[in-house]
Amino acid sequence: DIQMTQSPSSVSASVGDRVTITCRASQGISSWLAWYQQKPGKAPKVLIYGASSLQSGVPSRFSGSGSGTDFTLTISSLQPEDFATYYCQQANSFPPAFGGGTKVEIK
């Protein structure tokens, strides 16, 4: 099975900051990667699919990049509603698997 490792596990940032989260796959997954945002008590919400395609309705301050084993999610200017936990998910091979999550906290 492919293992997904996210870093950091948590990050403290201020409104307006640029935030970058990294996801590494244990083997190459091409561009079969999605990013999700989860707020406390809520279901995850997809932000990015295909490593860099923005899901409809998601603000353009979110962007994704990478291919192969290394991927990043960037929030260009952190907004108050962006404080949440973010997960990556690989879809290249069975079974689909999620990273351990990155919590974005208020500094």
Add this chain to the structure above:
Amino acid sequence: QVQLQESGPGLVKPSQTLSLTCTVFGGSIGSGDYWWSWVRQHPGKGLEWIGYIYYSGSTYYNPSLQSRVTISVDTSKNHFSLNLNSVTAADTAIYYCARNRGVLVVAAAPVGGYFDYWGQGALVTVSS
């Protein structure tokens, strides 16, 4: 707007079977355009994919749970269901149903796909 809604008991005794149903609103499971998944989240932890089903009844399960999991579909009721047997306290979690977009079956193995709609989640506690 597609909505998914989980339903079922919130408390299950050890060794018994956990059963949940996910009803889909605003879209038809029978359209064949998507796969339909169960995902769980242990309290304060990350996400674990359990398995998915196609409208035809084809299923794939996470190997870590395969021996205890059954997912079924009823297109006439537009819902799909999860059964997890022989539960222990380690199965206490929030169980989500979700729609998978973009799954392809290549050489009898599913690839691709991301979860674009989710239910609100159902907390299931395993306790006597």
